[in-house]
Amino acid sequence: MSAEVRVRELASEIADVDHEAAKQARDRHDSLTKPIGSLGRLEELGIHLAAIMGACPPPRLDAPGVIVAAGDHGVVGQGVSPWPQEVTAAMVAGFCDGRAAVNAIARVVGARVTVLDVGVASEVPPHPRLRRAKVRAGTDDLTRGAAMSRGEAASAVLAGAGLADELIAADVDLLVTGEMGIGNTTSAACLIAAFTGSGAQEVTGRGTGIDDATWEVKVKVVEAALDHHQPDAGDPLAVLAAVGGLEHAALVGLILAGAASRVPIVLDGVSTNAAALVARALAPRATDYLIAGHHSVEPGAAIALQSLGLEPLLDLSMRLGEGTGGLLAVPLVRAAAAALREMATFGEAGIG
Amino acid sequence: MSAEVRVRELASEIADVDHEAAKQARDRHDSLTKPIGSLGRLEELGIHLAAIMGACPPPRLDAPGVIVAAGDHGVVGQGVSPWPQEVTAAMVAGFCDGRAAVNAIARVVGARVTVLDVGVASEVPPHPRLRRAKVRAGTDDLTRGAAMSRGEAASAVLAGAGLADELIAADVDLLVTGEMGIGNTTSAACLIAAFTGSGAQEVTGRGTGIDDATWEVKVKVVEAALDHHQPDAGDPLAVLAAVGGLEHAALVGLILAGAASRVPIVLDGVSTNAAALVARALAPRATDYLIAGHHSVEPGAAIALQSLGLEPLLDLSMRLGEGTGGLLAVPLVRAAAAALREMATFGEAGIG
Numbered sequence: 001m002s003a004e005v006r007v008r009e010l011a012s013e014i015a016d017v018d019h020e021a022a023k024q025a026r027d028r029h030d031s032l033t034k035p036i037g038s039l040g041r042l043e044e045l046g047i048h049l050a051a052i053m054g055a056c057p058p059p060r061l062d063a064p065g066v067i068v069a070a071g072d073h074g075v076v077g078q079g080v081s082p083w084p085q086e087v088t089a090a091m092v093a094g095f096c097d098g099r100a101a102v103n104a105i106a107r108v109v110g111a112r113v114t115v116l117d118v119g120v121a122s123e124v125p126p127h128p129r130l131r132r133a134k135v136r137a138g139t140d141d142l143t144r145g146a147a148m149s150r151g152e153a154a155s156a157v158l159a160g161a162g163l164a165d166e167l168i169a170a171d172v173d174l175l176v177t178g179e180m181g182i183g184n185t186t187s188a189a190c191l192i193a194a195f196t197g198s199g200a201q202e203v204t205g206r207g208t209g210i211d212d213a214t215w216e217v218k219v220k221v222v223e224a225a226l227d228h229h230q231p232d233a234g235d236p237l238a239v240l241a242a243v244g245g246l247e248h249a250a251l252v253g254l255i256l257a258g259a260a261s262r263v264p265i266v267l268d269g270v271s272t273n274a275a276a277l278v279a280r281a282l283a284p285r286a287t288d289y290l291i292a293g294h295h296s297v298e299p300g301a302a303i304a305l306q307s308l309g310l311e312p313l314l315d316l317s318m319r320l321g322e323g324t325g326g327l328l329a330v331p332l333v334r335a336a337a338a339a340l341r342e343m344a345t346f347g348e349a350g351i352g
Numbered sequence: 353m354s355a356e357v358r359v360r361e362l363a364s365e366i367a368d369v370d371h372e373a374a375k376q377a378r379d380r381h382d383s384l385t386k387p388i389g390s391l392g393r394l395e396e397l398g399i400h401l402a403a404i405m406g407a408c409p410p411p412r413l414d415a416p417g418v419i420v421a422a423g424d425h426g427v428v429g430q431g432v433s434p435w436p437q438e439v440t441a442a443m444v445a446g447f448c449d450g451r452a453a454v455n456a457i458a459r460v461v462g463a464r465v466t467v468l469d470v471g472v473a474s475e476v477p478p479h480p481r482l483r484r485a486k487v488r489a490g491t492d493d494l495t496r497g498a499a500m501s502r503g504e505a506a507s508a509v510l511a512g513a514g515l516a517d518e519l520i521a522a523d524v525d526l527l528v529t530g531e532m533g534i535g536n537t538t539s540a541a542c543l544i545a546a547f548t549g550s551g552a553q554e555v556t557g558r559g560t561g562i563d564d565a566t567w568e569v570k571v572k573v574v575e576a577a578l579d580h581h582q583p584d585a586g587d588p589l590a591v592l593a594a595v596g597g598l599e600h601a602a603l604v605g606l607i608l609a610g611a612a613s614r615v616p617i618v619l620d621g622v623s624t625n626a627a628a629l630v631a632r633a634l635a636p637r638a639t640d641y642l643i644a645g646h647h648s649v650e651p652g653a654a655i656a657l658q659s660l661g662l663e664p665l666l667d668l669s670m671r672l673g674e675g676t677g678g679l680l681a682v683p684l685v686r687a688a689a690a691a692l693r694e695m696a697t698f699g700e701a702g703i704g
Contacts, residue, residue: 033446034453035560039676040649040669090703094385099696101386107694108687208387297392314666316684317392324391331683332668335460342459344451351442 003154004237010161010253011283013260018054025050028057031345041313045291045336052264052289057340061264064111064330065172066323067163067254068095068102071119071156071246072138073183074147075225080186080218081207085138088182089122095180095322096127102178102322109330111176113323114167118159119181119246131166133159135246142187142243143224153241153249160253168261174333175258175265176293177272178323179247185298188274189222190243192300194231195277196307205270205298205319236281244278251275256282259289266333268326269296269319273304280308291333294318294325355506356589362513362605363635365612370406377402380409383697393665397643397688404616404641409692413616416463416682417524418675419515419606420447420454423471423508423598424490425535426499427577432538432570435560437490440534441474447532447674448479454530454674461682463528465675466519470511471533471598483518485511487598494542494595495576505593505601512605520613526685527610527617528645529624530675531599537650540626541574542595544652546583547629548659557622557650557671588633596630603627608634611641618685620678621648621671625656632660643685646670646677 025047030036037043049058070092072085094100095115106113115130121138124130135156139147148156164175181187185207192203200222206215229242240249252275258265259279267276267290279286292310295301297319305312313329346352377399382388389395401410422444424437446452447467458465467482473490476482487508491499500508516527533539537559544555552574558567581594592601604627610617611631619628619642631638644657646666657664665681698704 032453033443033451034672037561038670038672039453040671042668042670042680087703090701091385094696094701097696099385099694099701101384101391101691101695104690104694105687108683108690209389313668316394316665318390318394319392320386320390328394328684328687331460332680335457335680338456338460339453342451342456343453344446344449349442349446349451351439 003151003158007154007157010256010260014283014285016285017051017288019051021054021056022047022051024056025340028340032343033346033349033351039339042336042339045333046340049264049337053262058337061174061334061337063172064174064176065114065167066102066106066111066176066178066327067114067116068178068180068323069116069118069160069247069250070180072121073181073187073245074139074141075143075186075221076183077141078143078221080221081183082210083182083208085121085182088180089120089124091180092117092120092124096129100322101320101324105324105327109327111327111330114163116163116250118156118250131163135159139245143221143228146242147244148241150237150241153237153244156246156249157253160250161257164254164257168263173263175254175263176323176326176330177251177254177265177268179251179271179321181245181247184245184247184271186218186221187243187245187248188271189300190225191248191274191277192304193222193226194239194243195233195281196303198303200226203300203303205300233281236278240278248275252278255279255286259286264291265289266291266293266326266329268293268323269321270298270301271321273301276308277304293329296325355503355510359506359509362608362612366635366637368637369403369640371403373406373408374399374403376408377692380692384695385698385701385703391691394688394691397685398692401616401689405614410689413526413686413689415524416526416528417466417519418454418458418463418528418530418679419466419468420530420532420675421468421470421512421599421602422532424473425533425539425597426491426493427495427538427573428535429493430495430573432573433535433559434562435534437473437534440532441472441476443532444469444472444476448481452674453672453676457676457679461679463679463682466515468515468602470508470602483515487511491597495573495580498594499596500593502589502593505589505596508598508601509605512602513609516606516609520615525615527606527615528675528678528682529603529606529617529620531603531623531673533597533599536597536599536623538570538573539595539597539600540623541652542577543600543626543629544656545574545578546591547585547633548655550655552578555652555655557652585633588630592630600627604630607631607638611638616643617641618643618645618678618681620645620675621673622650622653623673625653628660629656645681648677
């Protein structure tokens with residue numbers, strides 16, 4: 001079976017969320033020992049978790065896991081980033097060593113970190129925390145042609161889905177999306193423009209912190225890519241192949257596989273938001289399994305989240321990626337489930 | 353020595369935060385393996401922690417503890433709350449049983465819960481999680497006279513300080529403020545008005561969720577109290593005695609003792625924000641040891657935090673109290689410290 005057919009099958013496996021469990025959670029919240037509605041967005045989040053997992057109260061979420069999908073980008077040749085491509089591999093080595101931001105934050109929130117090399121340009125040494133599923137050694141320059149072939153895009157989606165399935169089989173019950181790839185905010189901007197109809201100026205941000213001149217180059221690159229490819233949002237794999245990154249594709253697979261297994265998925269920043277738009281185009285129901293972890297300062301992030309109808313839990317002016325903002329939201333998600341599971345009702349407490 | 357003299361001594365023990373450690377933390381952040389500034393508010397928070405604890409990187413924050421100070425309020429006789437006074441004791445029993453919102457969230461973030469009966473109207477049965485330091489069985493009606501005497505206010509401050517010292521001696525390294533007391537948002541509104549000069553309509557909120565008619569009663573009660581007492585912000589113990597609650601007083605003590613020991617203190621909602629204003633009036637340096645955990649929907653909370661110059665970390669439309677919003681910010685605080693301690697520098701990672 002071709003990779004593309006398997007991606008379509010995976011997309012078709014996503015069921016509706018459980019509206020009956022959501023209703024039970026809403027009713028249960030109104031019986032718990034607190035003023036009605038006083039836990040605010042934590043109550044909405046608990047109701048959402050019940051809908052996703054199909055149970056009220058939702059099961060414990062004791063085993064969160066972040067997947068950091070990594071890939072390189074041919075577009076860096078256009079001068080969109082001050083960082084050389086080698087930094088992607090160096091950061092992947094850092095994730096394996098456990099000394100990057102994602103590791104420090106994952107330890108605080110009790111999440112396991114798994115790194116996925118789906119497209120790093122150079123060879124990355126083996127490591128227990130690393131899964132090697134390189135589809136190709138980085139994308140081609142998306143301003144000159146397709147970033148990758150349609151089959152490669154589908155294969156990268158399946159690599160992400162396969163790793164998500166592996167983690168779910170190992171009892172990971174909450175998935176966090178993370179990524180690393182020098183140049184990938186350019187690719188994310190193209191994806192967001194393609195799926196929301198926004199202009200290059202609106203969706204293009206400063207990534208790692210580029211200056212005005214580099215930002216202007218980046219906007220022109222995004223414009224040129226959109227102009228060259230004329231992406232058709234009705235054919236999401238074609239868009240992904242034309243302007244996406246291998247790590248974006250892997251995150252699409254993570255989202256589809258998580259949703260198919262009724263595992264909540266916490267989004268991080270702009271690249272993961274872009275992947276969510278692709279996942280929705282492939283499987284509209286996938287959106288219902290997503291939680292927006294934080295509001296990245298990248299302008300495309302807000303545009304993507306608004307299009308997805310997701311309100312981020314945190315707004316800490318972060319723009320690092322790796323999954324850091326998604327991980328910081330994990331305790332909020334766990335607390336939302338814990339409130340529904342562990343709080344006494346007024347009846348049990350003998351009040352009212 | 354009188355309680356009031358001991359409160360003044362405690363206030364005088366608070367030292368300046370460590371500006372040199374803050375500078376070291378700022379420099380260190382710019383050397384870590386991430387784009388400069390990309391962790392946003394988490395970087396500022398790490399720098400703040402270094403200043404509070406006087407060390408860069410700041411020590412690990414592995415033992416957070418929340419103190420839930422509880423007291424009753426004579427002003428409930430004025431019809432400011434739909435809940436009877438007995439609910440305070442019932443909720444205290446729930447905190448001891450471990451089935452309230454604060455317990456569920458504390459388990460998620462790894463915090464210990466200690467309950468302080470500093471003024472519950474009825475007797476509360478002993479429990480390992482409960483400290484009994486009742487100064488009096490609830491306050492008097494603040495519209496008719498002082499809520500308590502000046503000596504009682506000072507004693508309640510010392511009760512909170514004593515419990516904070518006990519926890520710090522038991523290695524708690526991050527303090528979270530929590531409270532319970534039917535009627536205490538009325539008292540908090542009076543305190544916030546007294547220390548910020550805001551009007552009763554601005555600072556009075558809907559507490560547990562009162563209707564328009566009850567809200568109007570509550571505004572009139574706050575107006576009447578301010579009119580009757582004409583509180584002088586220059587004499588904070590007098591203000592606390594006139595319109596405060598015993599739990600507010602205890603939280604003032606927690607803040608002063610935490611600051612004196614260089615332990616970061618995370619504020620929760622409006623009652624804890626009100627206590628912070630009292631603490632600042634007693635010891636201006638105390639403010640520098642405070643972290644605003646969340647933005648409560650109570651209008652007085654935003655007014656108090658703005659006056660304190662604190663920007664809340666979370667905004668989840670919560671209004672429960674107990675310490676719940678403060679606890680949810682604990683992983684962010686721990687992550688801020690962990691990033692400074694555990695991340696590699698570019699030099700160590702061989703990048704750049």
